[in-house]
Amino acid sequence: AQKITQTQPGMFVQEKEAVTLDCTYDTSDQSYGLFWYKQPSSGEMIFLIYQGSYDEQNATEGRYSLNFQKARKSANLVISASQLGDSAMYFCAMMRGFKTIFGAGTRLFVKA
Amino acid sequence: DTGVSQDPRHKITKRGQNVTFRCDPISEHNRLYWYRQTLGQGPEFLTYFQNEAQLEKSRLLSDRFSAERPKGSFSTLEIQRTEQGDSAMYLCASSSLFGAGGLETQYFGPGTRLLVL
Numbered sequence: 001a002q003k004i005t006q007t008q009p010g011m012f013v014q015e016k017e018a019v020t021l022d023c024t025y026d027t028s029d030q031s032y033g034l035f036w037y038k039q040p041s042s043g044e045m046i047f048l049i050y051q052g053s054y055d056e057q058n059a060t061e062g063r064y065s066l067n068f069q070k071a072r073k074s075a076n077l078v079i080s081a082s083q084l085g086d087s088a089m090y091f092c093a094m095m096r097g098f099k100t101i102f103g104a105g106t107r108l109f110v111k112a
Numbered sequence: 113d114t115g116v117s118q119d120p121r122h123k124i125t126k127r128g129q130n131v132t133f134r135c136d137p138i139s140e141h142n143r144l145y146w147y148r149q150t151l152g153q154g155p156e157f158l159t160y161f162q163n164e165a166q167l168e169k170s171r172l173l174s175d176r177f178s179a180e181r182p183k184g185s186f187s188t189l190e191i192q193r194t195e196q197g198d199s200a201m202y203l204c205a206s207s208s209l210f211g212a213g214g215l216e217t218q219y220f221g222p223g224t225r226l227l228v229l
Binding site for chain 1: 143145152153154155156157160162167168201203205216217218219220221222223225
């Protein structure tokens with residue numbers, strides 16, 4: 001069965017520092033997509049970054065990068081130069097076909 | 113187009129009442145999804161439409177739940193005879209295909225928060 005695991009319920013980071021949010025996944029499929037979403041207190045899920053299972057290079061989008069280690073089945077999100085507005089819930093997700101499953105999320109707190 | 117919209121944003125109802133939520137996807141997206149998110153959890157898949165066809169329903173979607181997308185544009189999710197356990201955030205997402213392998217990015221609406229008293 002497909003599964004997403006986020007082992008960090010909460011994380012603290014000092015403003016302007018980098019932080020890594022962990023995500024591991026379990027699947028027997030060869031073709032799948034990995035996503036990270038941000039959910040602020042307003043509730044909207046905001047797409048951050050995508051990594052395809054066949055992509056050889058790690059995805060980057062501005063201050064976000066995805067550390068994809070296929071053999072270890074991990075897809076960690078790295079946020080560089082944290083900002084106060086980065087405080088939110090972060091969800092890792094995996095998609096195969098039209099089905100997407102989400103992890104339980106990590107709440108990130110950015111300290112001034 | 114400013115993105116996926118959902119209405120209402122908040123709904124409080126009494127147990128046993130029926131409620132209906134609406135989702136307007138991004139106009140060029142032909143795929144539409146409904147999710148339910150309870151406190152402290154990630155979203156859980158409920159159902160999926162491609163155009164007007166409902167192609168998949170989760171086992172989470174009991175007989176009291178029904179979803180439609182009559183013209184392949186907006187969608188409605190109705191819950192009949194609401195129960196306190198239905199209290200959750202109901203999220204809608206839409207998508208279009210990109211890249212190789214048929215993988216796609218879903219864009220979410222702001223959600224409808226339901227509270228059943």
